[in-house]
Amino acid sequence: MNMSSKSQMRHRSREIALQLIYQLDVRPSANIDEAIELYPSEGEADGVFDYACELVRGVMDNMEAISDLLRENIIGWRPERMVAVDKVAISLALYEGVISKKVPIAVSISEAVELAKVFGTEESGRFVNGVLGRIVRKEESLSN
Numbered sequence: 001m002n003m004s005s006k007s008q009m010r011h012r013s014r015e016i017a018l019q020l021i022y023q024l025d026v027r028p029s030a031n032i033d034e035a036i037e038l039y040p041s042e043g044e045a046d047g048v049f050d051y052a053c054e055l056v057r058g059v060m061d062n063m064e065a066i067s068d069l070l071r072e073n074i075i076g077w078r079p080e081r082m083v084a085v086d087k088v089a090i091s092l093a094l095y096e097g098v099i100s101k102k103v104p105i106a107v108s109i110s111e112a113v114e115l116a117k118v119f120g121t122e123e124s125g126r127f128v129n130g131v132l133g134r135i136v137r138k139e140e141s142l143s144n
Contacts, residue, residue: 009045011111012052014055014092016049017052018088020039020052021056021060022119025088058096058100069094083121083124085116085119085124086120086128086131089113089115089116092111092115093105093108093112093128094132096108098136105136108132109129109132116128
């Protein structure tokens with residue numbers, strides 16, 4: 001498998017994860033396993049849905065830490081007031097790039113911005129980029 005197809009598969013996994021986490025975010029009573037089971041995953045390339053599920057579980061298992069990072073870094077906004085798609089895209093990036101370190105932070109930010117542009121509002125890309133940039137800069141300054 002070449003790098004381009006692997007990155008395309010990972011991007012598709014992130015799209016699926018975004019949709020599932022969004023569903024869980026707007027319906028807090030929803031069950032993770034049921035949401036995953038009900039998602040129409042037929043026809044997805046091998047590994048795509050598995051990685052999406054791994055991301056969903058990772059974000060949901062780390063939601064408290066993710067929410068804390070958001071609260072500490074979003075001035076004038078509470079995570080509950082954010083556009084749901086923006087919050088989910090940011091959460092995915094924080095889990096994948098900061099908490100689990102599955103990918104370089106630059107990759108997780110780039111992917112989150114792209115997802116926000118496609119699934120969010122006209123302002124989502126810039127907002128997501130700004131929030132993640134602020135969090136990363138603060139985290140880097142704390143670790144130095």
